[in-house]
Amino acid sequence: MEGSSAEAALSVSANSIRITDVTQDGDVLTFAIASQKLNSSAGVCVFRMYEDFDWLQQSLFSEENLPGLQGIIFPPLPSKALPSQSNTQTKALKQLGFLALGQDWQSYCKALEFYLQQVAAHPTLCKCKALDSFLINSESPGKQRGRKGIFNRLSQAVEEMRKESHKDVDNFFQNERNKNTNLAASSKVATEKLLDVVMTEQKLAVACGHFATSLHLCVNQDDAAAVAFSKVCLKLSDVIEAVKRNYEKVASNNLSTLGLGLDLESRYQESEKEMLFRRTCKLIELETVRKGTEKAKANKREVMEAFQKAVEKEFNLISSVAKQEIERFHSSRVKVLKTFLIGWCELQLNTAKEFAELYSQHLEACRNMYSE
Amino acid sequence: MSEERGSSAQTEEDEDLFVSAMESPEAARLSAGDLSPSSNGPRDDDPDDLFAEATEEVSLDSPERQPILSDGPSPAITPVSISPRVDVFDRSPDLDEEEEENRDTFDIQISVSDPEKVGDGMNAFMIYKVTTKTSLSIFSRDEVCVKRRFSDFLGLHSKLASKYMHMGFIVPPAPEKSIVGMTKVKVGKEDLSSVEFVEKRRSALERYLLRTVKHPALLKDPDVLQFLESSELPRAVSTQALSGAGILRMVNKAADAVNKMTIKMNESDAWFEEKQQQFENLDVQLRKLHVSVESLVCHRKELSVNTALFAKSAAMLGNSEDHTALSRALSQLAEVEEKIEQLHQEQANADFYLISELLGDYVRLITAVRGVFDQRMKAWGKWQDAQLMLQRKREAEAKLQYASKPEKLQQARDEIREWEGKVQQGERDFEQISRNIRREVGQFEKERVKDFRVVIMKYLESLVHSQQQLIKYWEAFLPEAKAIA
Numbered sequence: 102m103e104g105s106s107a108e109a110a111l112s113v114s115a116n117s118i119r120i121t122d123v124t125q126d127g128d129v130l131t132f133a134i135a136s137q138k139l140n141s142s143a144g145v146c147v148f149r150m151y152e153d154f155d156w157l158q159q160s161l162f163s164e165e166n167l168p169g170l171q172g173i174i175f176p177p178l179p180s181k182a183l184p185s186q187s188n189t190q191t192k193a194l195k196q197l198g199f200l201a202l203g204q205d206w207q208s209y210c211k212a213l214e215f216y217l218q219q220v221a222a223h224p225t226l227c228k229c230k231a232l233d234s235f236l237i238n239s240e241s242p243g244k245q246r247g248r249k250g251i252f253n254r255l256s257q258a259v260e261e262m263r264k265e266s267h268k269d270v271d272n273f274f275q276n277e278r279n280k281n282t283n284l285a286a287s288s289k290v291a292t293e294k295l296l297d298v299v300m301t302e303q304k305l306a307v308a309c310g311h312f313a314t315s316l317h318l319c320v321n322q323d324d325a326a327a328v329a330f331s332k333v334c335l336k337l338s339d340v341i342e343a344v345k346r347n348y349e350k351v352a353s354n355n356l357s358t359l360g361l362g363l364d365l366e367s368r369y370q371e372s373e374k375e376m377l378f379r380r381t382c383k384l385i386e387l388e389t390v391r392k393g394t395e396k397a398k399a400n401k402r403e404v405m406e407a408f409q410k411a412v413e414k415e416f417n418l419i420s421s422v423a424k425q426e427i428e429r430f431h432s433s434r435v436k437v438l439k440t441f442l443i444g445w446c447e448l449q450l451n452t453a454k455e456f457a458e459l460y461s462q463h464l465e466a467c468r469n470m471y472s473e
Numbered sequence: 474m475s476e477e478r479g480s481s482a483q484t485e486e487d488e489d490l491f492v493s494a495m496e497s498p499e500a501a502r503l504s505a506g507d508l509s510p511s512s513n514g515p516r517d518d519d520p521d522d523l524f525a526e527a528t529e530e531v532s533l534d535s536p537e538r539q540p541i542l543s544d545g546p547s548p549a550i551t552p553v554s555i556s557p558r559v560d561v562f563d564r565s566p567d568l569d570e571e572e573e574e575n576r577d578t579f580d581i582q583i584s585v586s587d588p589e590k591v592g593d594g595m596n597a598f599m600i601y602k603v604t605t606k607t608s609l610s611i612f613s614r615d616e617v618c619v620k621r622r623f624s625d626f627l628g629l630h631s632k633l634a635s636k637y638m639h640m641g642f643i644v645p646p647a648p649e650k651s652i653v654g655m656t657k658v659k660v661g662k663e664d665l666s667s668v669e670f671v672e673k674r675r676s677a678l679e680r681y682l683l684r685t686v687k688h689p690a691l692l693k694d695p696d697v698l699q700f701l702e703s704s705e706l707p708r709a710v711s712t713q714a715l716s717g718a719g720i721l722r723m724v725n726k727a728a729d730a731v732n733k734m735t736i737k738m739n740e741s742d743a744w745f746e747e748k749q750q751q752f753e754n755l756d757v758q759l760r761k762l763h764v765s766v767e768s769l770v771c772h773r774k775e776l777s778v779n780t781a782l783f784a785k786s787a788a789m790l791g792n793s794e795d796h797t798a799l800s801r802a803l804s805q806l807a808e809v810e811e812k813i814e815q816l817h818q819e820q821a822n823a824d825f826y827l828i829s830e831l832l833g834d835y836v837r838l839i840t841a842v843r844g845v846f847d848q849r850m851k852a853w854g855k856w857q858d859a860q861l862m863l864q865r866k867r868e869a870e871a872k873l874q875y876a877s878k879p880e881k882l883q884q885a886r887d888e889i890r891e892w893e894g895k896v897q898q899g900e901r902d903f904e905q906i907s908r909n910i911r912r913e914v915g916q917f918e919k920e921r922v923k924d925f926r927v928v929i930m931k932y933l934e935s936l937v938h939s940q941q942q943l944i945k946y947w948e949a950f951l952p953e954a955k956a957i958a
Contacts, residue, residue: 283793291790294783301779305772312765319758323751326918333925337828340933435796435957442802442954450947457940464933471926 110228113236114139115221120210121146125184130206132213136236145237151181153241154213157220160231167225169415171379172422174430175226176219177368179212199296199360203353211361224429267381271420277427278377285370292363299360302352309345313338340463347456354448362441366434373430380423383416581607581686583701585679588671590658591622597659598622599671601678605701611693617702623650625706626678632696633685638841639848641909643917644691645684646837648677676826680834687920738853742907748914749846756839763832770824777817784810798957805953809946816939823935827928835921842917849906856899863892 117137124131135146158178164170179200183193193201200209217236220226234242269275316338321327390412394405587602605617630647637644654670682701686692700706740746784807791803870885 280793280795284790287786287790287793291783291786294779294786297779298776298783301772301776305769305776308765308769308772312762312769315758315762315765319755319762321751321754323747326915326922327751329922330918330925333922333929337925337929337932340929340936344936431796435799438799439802439954439957442806442957443951446947446951446954450944450951453940453943453947457937457944460933460936460940464930464937467926467930467933471930 111221111233111236112139113137113145113221113233115218115227118214118217118221118236120214120217123206123210125206128184130182130184132210134217134236147236147239147241149235149241153235154178154216155181156242157231157235161220161226161229164226164229164231169418169422171383172376172419172426173223173225174369174373174376174426176216176223177365177372178216179209179368182206182209194296194300198292199299199356199364202296202299202356202360208356208361211357212365215361215365261378264382264385265378267385269381270384273424274377274380274420278381281370281373281377285367285374288363288367288370292360292367295355295360295363299352299355302348302355306345306348306352309341309348313341313345316341336463336467340460343456343459343463347452350452350456351449354445354452358441358445358448362438362445366438369430369434373427376423376426380416380419383412383419387412387416581605581609581612581692583679583682583686585675585682588675595656595659598624599658599674601675603682603701609692611698613702619701619704619706621700621706623648623674623678624708625700626681628706628708629685629696629700630681633691633694636694636696637690638845639852639906641845641849641906641913642688642690643838643841643845643913645681645688646841647681648674649837673830676830677834680830684834684838738850744911745846745849745907749843752839752842752846756836756843759832759836759839763829763836766824766829766832770821770829773817773821773824777814777821780810780814780817784808784814796957802953802957805950809950812946813943816942820935820939823932827932827935831924831928835924838917842914845910845913849903849910852899852903852906856896856903859892859895859899863889863896866892 113136117135119135120132121135122133124133129150132149133146134149135144137144155178158175161175162170167173180196182197182200184206190201197209200212202208220232221236226232231242269278316334319334320331322331387409390405390409394402394409397405582605584604585601586604589600589602590597591600592598600620600622603619603621605612606615608615627647627650630644634644651670651674654667654674657664657667658671685697686701691697787803787810788807791800791807794800794803866885866889870882870889873882873885876882
């Protein structure tokens with residue numbers, strides 16, 4: 102990939118890319134993206150909408166002069182968020198999963214941020230001009246209707262399904278395809294189940310809130326007995342409020358670490374699946390061409406053979422790029438999951454300690470009050 | 474026992490206090506002669522009118538009752554028991570503290586356990602073991618075990634309610650019947666819901682007995698003692714009488730009687746009006762709270778289910794994973810989630826058995842309290858009716874004065890005396906029930922605060938325990954996550 106001299110290297114540091122703010126105007130979300138210039142201490146800030154991200158992704162897909170492009174595992178771009186009022190939460194959840202949760206689009210912004218960081222960290226993709234201009238140009242590039250990428254999402258046509266299960270010529274790739282099929286399915290299910298857990302935790306928190314409020318309504322100062330009872334009700338109300346905050350925290354911890362992590366993993370597995378599918382399609386094309394060449398009449402044969410050689414070259418290039426991508430993907434995803442798992446565990450541990458302390462204090466206070 | 478000695482010294486004081494508390498000289502004339510013992514147990518002859526005779530109350534026998542009442546002024550309404558135990562029937566406010574103390578040093582433990590299914594099919598029923606451990610001497614042994622079925626509990630409650638409710642005593646209501654729940658058990662479904670149902674019922678029966686014996690009068694009641702001690706108990710019939718729904722019916726009947734009263738009760742005592750309003754409000758609030766907490770329990774159970782599903786999916790993910798350390802960490806994650814599911818289940822039980830059942834119990838108790846207020850109104854109505862009747866008799870006598878029918882005149886005069894007696898009785902009954910209710914409500918409110926405090930502490934203990942378990946689980950998982958290379 103070093104031969105692509107037309108593309109300049111990225112002028113900002115990949116790690117410094119942040120989405121610092123998001124504003125909503127009716128249906129449209131605008132993201133503020135900040136990054137740090139490599140050669141100076143200067144920072145850059147630009148404003149982009151989802152169309153711009155889409156433009157970037159399409160530009161990456163249609164990058165010319167990148168041999169073996171089809172072998173690249175492209176960082177997955179989250180779906181477009183549709184924040185309009187008519188969009189119910191169920192629709193949003195179906196569309197975005199975890200990224201629909203969290204306040205003020207925080208999870209969604211985080212996911213977009215990951216996307217940019219991963220593109221910028223990719224040894225090949227970071228050189229694309231589109232990325233640099235996306236991150237630096239004050240004018241948003243989305244207005245230019247770029248060439249539509251040659252890659253479409255994996256269609257569900259029966260035809261495609263058949264191709265997907267086409268036997269491979271290379272054991273390494275056959276194994277990888279099998280593993281990927283399992284992992285993609287398992288991580289998708291795990292993400293959905295965790296999402297269910299988080300939704301229930303949030304519902305539980307809301308129910309606690311209602312109960313705590315209802316307890317407040319039992320306050321009555323008519324006489325000494327009523328006052329004593331009211332105090333007890335208020336105490337219980339405080340305890341239930343604490344339980345509510347507990348569950349809110351637990352849910353938010355789940356969301357911001359493991360939830361995001363599983364969501365990312367799941368989408369990345371899909372992206373790898375698409376890459377492997379592209380290669381399989383190329384393989385099928387090659388095999389088809391070979392058969393055609395064998396059957397070709399003498400006058401056509403030379404042309405066919407030349408064509409076959411070209412396809413072979415393409416296929417081999419894709420395979421070698423894919424191999425590198427797969428290895429890179431394996432090591433990076435383990436690191437990423439590790440970070441998320443540690444973060445998740447630490448957050449939940451801290452929350453558990455915090456609330457163990459709080460409940461203990463309440464218990465102590467009750468014991469002191471009630472022993473008199 | 475020192476308890477006894479102390480109490481008997483007080484009992485003498487009781488009698489003196491009674492003397493000073495006497496309202497009218499006529500009361501003194503009502504001697505033991507008027508007090509006719511009638512049968513113990515449910516008044517089956519007239520279940521609707523719990524006011525059969527004014528002397529009825531006297532027959533609430535503590536076995537030690539002695540006819541000292543013939544000497545001098547004595548309360549005809551309720552007996553003064555000179556038993557060495559705490560006297561509870563009619564006490565002036567000063568003595569309430571002692572009663573309370575005795576409630577606090579209350580030495581009796583009751584447990585309901587070991588539910589066992591007896592029989593098959595639709596005739597099957599559950600038997601529960603009732604164990605009483607106590608050092609109180611009214612019991613014949615330190616520890617007694619008996620076997621009882623649900624209808625026995627209902628029968629006990631039925632007897633207690635018909636004996637005491639019209640006196641203004643708050644009789645704790647028995648647990649609700651449940652046709653659906655019980656049918657599942659009978660039919661033999663060994664699933665989770667019928668196990669939960671039996672546990673719920675067992676717990677409710679235990680709380681019912683504990684509340685009943687906390688009441689000093691009920692503790693001494695022979696039906697209660699018989700229930701707790703004797704190995705054989707006559708089968709309770711017509712137990713639809715006083716389940717929670719039964720009490721509601723009784724309350725409604727009393728309310729109807731009140732509504733039919735020709736004269737609206739002239740409430741001279743603001744306390745009763747205020748309290749009645751308070752309890753009406755409390756009823757509404759408690760019902761709302763109960764609904765709220767049931768929603769909480771429901772969501773907690775849902776969380777438990779979803780956590781289990783997530784644990785399974787995490788285990789599958791771990792199995793699909795090639796990388797050894799990551800695979801191991803994911804399997805550990807699945808295990809942690811399984812343990813957390815267990816915690817959620819335990820917490821859901823705490824939510825339910827501690828808070829939800831407490832609120833449910835109090836909703837039913839408040840119904841019993843309101844029933845007792847209605848009994849008072851009924852007593853007032855009866856008193857008023859007696860006064861009206863007396864007036865009519867007097868008018869009739871006045872007419873007969875000039876009719877020269879000597880037998881009829883004599884009869885009229887007899888009737889006047891009879892109704893004068895009834896008026897006095899009516900007034901005494903009314904005042905008695907008013908006093909009883911004041912005391913009962915005061916005690917109820919104290920117990921209520923105690924009950925709720927105990928529950929809050931138990932609930933907090935369960936919360937602390939859960940969190941400490943969670944800390945253990947997360948601390949165990951952290952090195953697994955960090956070990957991923």
